[in-house]
Amino acid sequence: MLHYLLSRIISLLLSLAVASLVIFFVIEIIPGDPASFMLGLNASPETIASLKAELGLDQTPLIRYFDWVSGLVVGDFGISYTYKVPISELVVDRIQVSLPLALYALLLSTAIAFPVGLIAASKRGGTADFGIMGFTQLGIAVPNFWFAMLLVLFFAINLRWFSAGGFSGWDAGFWYGIKSLTLPAIALALTQASILARVMRSALIDTLSQDYIRTARAKGLSQRRVLIKHALRNAMIPVLTILGLQFSFLLAGAIIIENVFFLPGLGRLIFQAIIQRDLIVVESVVMLMVFAVIVVNFLVDLTYAMVDPRLRRSG
Amino acid sequence: MRIPTQLLFGAFLSIFFLVLALVSLIWTPYPVEVLNISEKLKSPEWKYILGTDHFGRDILSMIMIGARTSISVALVAVGIGMLVGVPLGLAAAANRRSIFDDLIMRSNDLVFAFPSLVIAILITAVFGPSAFNAILAIGIFNIPVFARVSRGAALSLWTLEFIMAARVAGKGKTRISVEHILPNIINLLLVQGTIQFSLGILAEAGLSYIGLGAQPPTPSWGRMLADAQTLIYTNPRLAFIPGLAIVAMVLGLNMLGDGLRDYLDPRLRKVRQ
Numbered sequence: 001m002l003h004y005l006l007s008r009i010i011s012l013l014l015s016l017a018v019a020s021l022v023i024f025f026v027i028e029i030i031p032g033d034p035a036s037f038m039l040g041l042n043a044s045p046e047t048i049a050s051l052k053a054e055l056g057l058d059q060t061p062l063i064r065y066f067d068w069v070s071g072l073v074v075g076d077f078g079i080s081y082t083y084k085v086p087i088s089e090l091v092v093d094r095i096q097v098s099l100p101l102a103l104y105a106l107l108l109s110t111a112i113a114f115p116v117g118l119i120a121a122s123k124r125g126g127t128a129d130f131g132i133m134g135f136t137q138l139g140i141a142v143p144n145f146w147f148a149m150l151l152v153l154f155f156a157i158n159l160r161w162f163s164a165g166g167f168s169g170w171d172a173g174f175w176y177g178i179k180s181l182t183l184p185a186i187a188l189a190l191t192q193a194s195i196l197a198r199v200m201r202s203a204l205i206d207t208l209s210q211d212y213i214r215t216a217r218a219k220g221l222s223q224r225r226v227l228i229k230h231a232l233r234n235a236m237i238p239v240l241t242i243l244g245l246q247f248s249f250l251l252a253g254a255i256i257i258e259n260v261f262f263l264p265g266l267g268r269l270i271f272q273a274i275i276q277r278d279l280i281v282v283e284s285v286v287m288l289m290v291f292a293v294i295v296v297n298f299l300v301d302l303t304y305a306m307v308d309p310r311l312r313r314s315g
Numbered sequence: 316m317r318i319p320t321q322l323l324f325g326a327f328l329s330i331f332f333l334v335l336a337l338v339s340l341i342w343t344p345y346p347v348e349v350l351n352i353s354e355k356l357k358s359p360e361w362k363y364i365l366g367t368d369h370f371g372r373d374i375l376s377m378i379m380i381g382a383r384t385s386i387s388v389a390l391v392a393v394g395i396g397m398l399v400g401v402p403l404g405l406a407a408a409a410n411r412r413s414i415f416d417d418l419i420m421r422s423n424d425l426v427f428a429f430p431s432l433v434i435a436i437l438i439t440a441v442f443g444p445s446a447f448n449a450i451l452a453i454g455i456f457n458i459p460v461f462a463r464v465s466r467g468a469a470l471s472l473w474t475l476e477f478i479m480a481a482r483v484a485g486k487g488k489t490r491i492s493v494e495h496i497l498p499n500i501i502n503l504l505l506v507q508g509t510i511q512f513s514l515g516i517l518a519e520a521g522l523s524y525i526g527l528g529a530q531p532p533t534p535s536w537g538r539m540l541a542d543a544q545t546l547i548y549t550n551p552r553l554a555f556i557p558g559l560a561i562v563a564m565v566l567g568l569n570m571l572g573d574g575l576r577d578y579l580d581p582r583l584r585k586v587r588q
Contacts, residue, residue, distance in 0.1 A: 011421070018425055026437045037441075141513075141565035143520050146540055146558035153547055153554070245427075252430035256521050260544070271525060274440050282440045286433055293428045 004305055012298045019290045020072070024065050027283040033057075038081060038277045051081075055280065068283075077284040082276045087284050090269060097167055098258070098265035101181050102250040105188035109246070112193040117200025122227055124205060132197065139194030144253055148187035148260040155183060165261040184261045188253050192246045199242045203235035210234075236307050244300030248293040322574025328567025332560075336383040345373035347380060347534055356550055365556055368539075369546060374553070377534040378560050384446065384535040385564065388528070389515030391450045393508050396457020401504065403458070404465030405496060408473060409488040420466075423459035431456035431518050439527045446529040449522045453515050464507050468500040502579040509572035513565045520561050536561050 031037040035051045052058050055078075056067060071078060077087035120132040156164040162183050170177045207213065208231055216230045255267030262268075266285055273281035344364075351371035359366045365374035407419040429437075435452035442448055469492070472478060481491050522528035523537030531538065536557040543553035 011424075014421070015425055015428065018422075019428060022425075023437065026441060031441050137566065137569060138562070141562045141569060143517055143524075143537075143558070143561050143565075145521060145524050146554070146561065149540065149544060149547060149554050149558070153551055157548060248428070248430045252432040255432055255436070256525055259525055270436060274436060274527075277440075279440060282436065286437060289433060290428050293430070297428070 001305065005302070008298060008301050012294065015294050016291065019294065020069055020287060021065070023283060023287050023290070024061075024068060027279050027286075028057075028064065029061060031279075034279050038279055040277070055081075072284070072287065077288075078280045080273075080278055080281050082273070082278045082281075087281055090281070091266070091285065091288060094264060094266045094269045096170060097181075097263050098251075098254055098267065100177070101184055101188070101254055101258075101263070101265060102247070104178075104181055104185035105192065105250050106243075106246065108185055108189035109193035109196055110243070112189070113196035113200055116193075117197040117204065118227060118232075120197065120201040121204035121208065121231075122223060129201075132201075136194035136197050139190050140198075142190060144187050144191055145256045145260050147190055148184065148257055151183045151187055152260070165263070167261075167263045181263075184254075184257050184263060187260070188250055188257055191253075192249065196239070196242055196246065200235065200239055203238045204231055207231045207234045233307065237304060240300055240303055240307065244297045247296045251289050251292060319574055319577060321570050322578055325567050325570030325572070325574050328563055329571050332382045332564045332567070333386065335379045336386045339376075339379035339383050343373075343376035343379050345376045347372050347376050348532055358552070366552060368542065368553055369550075372534075374556055377539060378536070378556065380534045381536040381539060381557065381560065382564070384523075384529050384533060385516050385519050385561075388446055388450050388453070388519040389512050392453035392457055392515045392518075393511050395450070395454030396461045396511060397504065397508060400458040400461025400463075401465045401497075404462040404467075405469055405492040407462065408466045408469030408496070409492050411470060411473070416466075419462060423462055426455065426459045429456070432521065435518075435522055435527050444527045444530060446523075446533065446535075449519055449528040452522070453518045456518075457511050457515070460511060461504070461507065464503060465500055468503050469496045472496050472499055502575075506572050506576045506579070509568055509575060513568035513572070516561065516565055516568070 028034055033048075035055065035057050036043060036048050039048055039051060056064060059067070068078070075088050077091060079085065080087050080090060083090060116132055116136075120129045123129050152164045155161050163180060167180050168176065204227070208227075213226060213230055216226050221229075251266075254265060255271060257263075258265040258267040259271060266289070270282060270285045270289075273279075273285070349372075351367075354363075354367050354371035355369055357363050357367040357371075363373050363375070365378065367373055368377070403419050407416040410416055431453050434455050435449060438448045438452050473496070478491060478495060481495055486494070519528055519535070520537035520540070523535040524541045526538075526541070528537060529535040539557040540554060543550070543557070547554050
């Protein structure tokens with residue numbers, strides 16, 4: 001187990017290091033001179049020079065890279081050029097929208113996909129299975145931002161159950177916050193739930209054809225007991241993999257969905273930063289997102305070992 | 316042998332949009348560069364089968380050219396993924412457990428940490444938004460997918476006797492990969508290609524919806540949806556049509572991919588007979 005843990009931690013740190021190098025290279029080296037890029041064509045040489053000094057761009061790339069990374073480690077993300085406030089403040093502010101949204105969507109998709117996948121697998125070939133497969137096929141094909149627009153049209157404009165967008169912050173009350181995140185979370189969860197349900201179904205069907213399941217049935221266990229006690233746990237590996245991958249899609253999907261609902265989250269921050277050419281914000285927030293994805297996949301790797309003891313030994 | 320309904324239906328939908336896109340190269344009912352305000356927001360009628368938008372442009376014509384934008388972006392992106400990913404995967408499998416193999420698999424993991432949208436953001440932040448940059452972003456994201464699929468399939472082939480025979484006959488690793496491995500994984504690549512193609516259509520729609528894809532005046536389905544959003548109170552029709560087009564195209568490609576997989580996989584074929 002220790003060997004497994006150690007090798008995972010090393011690969012986690014390596015991934016983070018390389019990811020930060022790639023992001024730094026794309027944002028700070030490829031444009032040639034980030035300062036004049038940020039200021040646009042009409043900037044005078046003096047303004048460019050002062051921005052360069054302000055951002056520390058007069059240093060060598062190597063020093064800049066280490067400054068950036070050592071800042072990131074202690075939570076110093078630099079100062080936003082357009083907002084003139086520390087990026088860490090912006091991030092703390094925005095993450096209160098994005099993180100609950102991603103978790104809400106993940107919760108919804110899991111809560112839908114697990115029972116649906118179970119039903120489809122246990123009634124394989126039946127009407128319920130056929131219906132579920134057709135419905136999930138559709139769920140995968142619907143772009144989430146279009147689904148979001150339809151939700152707004154139906155639940156916000158026609159029925160007036162929810163607001164069409166915006167977020168007034170958690171100060172207005174927990175349930176009020178949850179309510180304004182509900183339509184976005186549903187929009188994000190649809191595709192993920194469909195994919196997860198299909199993976200769940202096929203993983204269960206694979207497991208159900210194993211010998212030990214036949215043994216369990218021969219012992220006279222009920223279908224429900226066989227499914228839940230014997231099949232479910234062994235079907236978890238592919239399901240966990242997909243759950244880990246989904247987190248990155250939820251983060252990325254939120255960039256679009258936050259725009260549909262005008263939610264002040266990380267996605268909207270990054271999107272506005274692109275328009276305003278605030279490269280410092282883009283650089284740090286992209287790094288934060290990639291960091292989240294890498295760490296979540298690391299945690300998924302660790303859960304594998306918990307779910308399947310065989311993996312601990314092989315390392 | 317009977318061709319499964321799923322495959323037929325998927326092929327029908329995919330070919331339908333392909334034909335729309337090809338026809339748009341030589342003919343559309345109306346030009347879409349010309350704004351015709353006096354004809355704006357017309358409901359579907361004989362003159363405009365799908366109606367017109369807020370600039371008086373014919374929606375059918377825009378859907379046709381939008382199909383062309385979507386298909387060309389997704390197709391080139393799949394091409395990039397295949398052209399780079401498949402050789403990498405084959406080389407990794409041929410030199411199994413070497414440093415090279417490890418390096419390729421590690422960098423694959425790394426690219427997976429950057430969802431295509433995040434790649435697109437990095438690229439547009441530096442080069443500005445365009446259809447070309449959207450292709451690049453989706454294409455880069457496709458590379459590890461194809462590398463992984465071809466490596467996995469090739470690995471299991473390398474243990475088989477006919478490969479052993481080819482080695483005994485004195486063929487090198489590259490030659491075996493090209494002459495024996497590649498033809499045997501082409502079905503798998505075709506299926507994966509179809510799936511990535513449909514993901515590419517979705518990604519392109521998403522990117523152009525937030526303005527990071529094809530730029531106006533080039534019509535694209537995502538862009539049409541973005542325009543429709545402000546008019547959704549009064550003209551929900553404008554939001555329905557491009558959305559349905561995306562769903563139908565993606566659904567068709569997914570069914571085509573699933574159908575092809577079942578049709579081409581001999582093990583599944585035996586079960587069905």
